[in-house]
Amino acid sequence: MTGLSYFENAYSESADPWNLVSEYEQRKYTLTLASLPRQSYASAFEPGCSIGVLTGLLAQRCERIIATDGVAAPLQEVAGRAPSAEVGVGTIPADWPAGSFDLIVLSEVMYYLTAADRRHVLERARDSLLRSGHLLVVHWRHSFEEAECDGDVVHAEVTEFATEVGWSRLVHHVETDFRLEVFGCDAT
Template sequence: MKSSPAFLLAPPLPTQEAEDPWPFAAHGCVRSRDDVTLASLPRAHYRSALEIGGAIGLLTEKLQARCDALLSLETSDSAQARAIHRCRHLSHVRFQRMNVPERYPEQTFDLTLVSGRGAYWSLPELALAQQRILEHLEPGGHLVLVHWTGQTRDMRGSGHEVHDSFRRLTPRRLRHLRGEMEGTWRLDIFERL
């Protein structure tokens, strides 16, 4: 994988709404990261998936083929509008503007994917996010974390800190199935005990 400028994988949160608040669509490194993420999923199919940090829907559009139902959460109006447009023909994909961990969907999931969002959580928010993710992840369900490992001013932590905090939940609450570093991003997959 080619080395990429840091902003390609985990840019700072936008200060104003733009058509594409992050430059995801134009960069092959994100498409490659998404392909590796999908290839790493332990199951071929999931009943109900939650995507935290759906951005403009590039991964959402690919992930949906592996799910009976997919809920994608995003904090940016403009990014989510692009995702909704991208996936408008997919009736089993729903979108909500939601800031996890402040709010969290009520239902349970057999797949939860956190893509980049965790690095923007403070330590108390990360602890609350862990609690909510585990409360809503079914036993035997999978948790996938994908984060850029660098740092920007807007990030409250690093991808490594997020992933390591979930690793500390093993073996009591999670089983670590896979960990991988690819260039400037990290992937970890867990199973809920």
């Protein structure tokens, strides 16, 4: 797993190390939100939320959203973007919140985890995702130094896991830089 010190250093140098307010990210978030099969969700979990740009958008569609990050620094900004979000420090897969969710969002976080931890994350998602729920996964496709693997590897693993546990792939969007998929048992 990419050590948390890497992220702590990144946040000590910049409040927004990945420029999550960029046009590229805004367009990706628009596609992310448009890909959700349902207009509203009762209870969502978004690990690796960073400064909460996506959290703020998701919160408008979710009655309840839990947003966590392995690093505390960016979380101070989440309340301003998503006042209703329940925000806390937490590292996946270890700090998976109790309860069930009808939406789990893994956005640009899985490639930082080891293969074993990625598998644990998917197992925890399987255990906490309601039958009516959706798992949304979106990742940058290219290799980069800090990542354990690229986004295509992450999505291939999720697709294989989905087959194993009987989830259907409801959305499949691939472009040069990122890949976005939604899995679930039900289409609506």
